[in-house]
Structure formats: structure tokens, C-alpha cells
Amino acid sequence: MTQLEATDDPPEDAVRYSYSSSAMLGDYLRAAAGLLPVAAVFATVSVDTVVAVLFGGFGAIFGAFGIRTALRHGTILEVSETGLRAAGLRRVMIPWAALDRMKLAYYSTRRDRKAGWMQLQLGAGPARLTLDSRLDGFEQLVRHAAIAAAARDLELSEATAANLQALHIRVPEGSGPEARGAEDRVR
Numbered sequence: 001m002t003q004l005e006a007t008d009d010p011p012e013d014a015v016r017y018s019y020s021s022s023a024m025l026g027d028y029l030r031a032a033a034g035l036l037p038v039a040a041v042f043a044t045v046s047v048d049t050v051v052a053v054l055f056g057g058f059g060a061i062f063g064a065f066g067i068r069t070a071l072r073h074g075t076i077l078e079v080s081e082t083g084l085r086a087a088g089l090r091r092v093m094i095p096w097a098a099l100d101r102m103k104l105a106y107y108s109t110r111r112d113r114k115a116g117w118m119q120l121q122l123g124a125g126p127a128r129l130t131l132d133s134r135l136d137g138f139e140q141l142v143r144h145a146a147i148a149a150a151a152r153d154l155e156l157s158e159a160t161a162a163n164l165q166a167l168h169i170r171v172p173e174g175s176g177p178e179a180r181g182a183e184d185r186v187r
Helices: 021-044 049-073 138-151 158-166
Strands: 015-018 076-079 083-087 092-095 101-108 116-124 127-132
Touching: 015 138, 021 049, 076 138, 083 138, 092 116, 092 127, 101 138, 101 158, 116 138, 127 138
Parallel strands: none
Antiparallel strands: 015 076, 076 083, 083 092, 101 116, 116 127
16 A cells, blocks of 8 residues: 555645646647537548548547547646645655655746746656646645755756746755755745
8 A cells, every 4th residue: 555545535734736727638639629620520521541541540649649538637736745646547655754756857948048948847656747738726836846856956957947946946955854944035
């Protein structure tokens, strides 16, 4: 039995975050834009095997994307002083005291890098969780993760440090487990 399975009740100090419907609408529309033409072709035209395999492949890709979007949309994140818990179809618990991986990446959608999204990857042992900046409360969650990373003295990549700085989150150097008040230094 894992720590997550041992208790279904969130800690009293937990703050809940989720993906809003408006944030996920674009992904749902992209999935539908791929699935509907494939379904229309299969429903109205007799196709040979090669075309069926090609269109079926596209349909599978867009279908998987739609399922992934629905799973992400249905996930509720609970952040407390002790850890991060994802509750939904897939359950994950990342205790801050066991955090061993943190990566914050920025993906640009334009050449001038003025539009895009951030993605946070966290891990503790075999538990992994990937979140993106469409999450309501993303910056607060990144701040919690940065505090935990500083307390654990995790080495962060230059890209992660630069992306934390872009969010106005400063992680002090040399803030290992023996350091006190890491939360006060991460602003």
C-alpha cells in the first residue's frame, strides 16, 4: 500500500488546483478537429487498406490526445506543506521531503518567444508528475516545488533556473537540507 492509498483525505492545509475548462478547450477542439474528419471519411467513403491504415493512424493519434486531455482536465492537485498529490484516474504522491527531480521548461510558439507555455516536471523515486502553465495556480505550485528543491539541495539546470527567474522565483545557492528558512529566501 502506497502512502497515497493509505489516505484518501487531503491534509488539512492542502490547497487544491485544477485545469479550468476554458484552459482545456483548445486541446479538446484540436482533438475533435482530428477525429471528426477521420470519422466522416470512414462513415461516408469506402477506402482501401492503405488509406484505412493511414487514416486510422491519424484517428488513433488524435483520439489518444483527446483522452490525455480529458485525464489532465479531470486531475485535481492538492498541495500541502508535506507534498503534492494528484487525484484523478491516475494518482500520484510526491512528498516534498523525497523530491529528487525538478525541471521547469518553456516552450515557445513564436519565433520572438513572446508566446508559449511552461511545463513543470517533478519526481520522487518512481513517482513522476508533469504539469503545464494552464493549471490554475501554476506559479504558486512552482514556488512550492522551488522551496522543496532548495531545501533538498537539488541541482537545477540553467534553463530551469532561468525559467524560475522569469516567474520571479529566486532559489538561493547553497540552501541544502541543513539550511533553515528556505521558504523565506524563495521569493
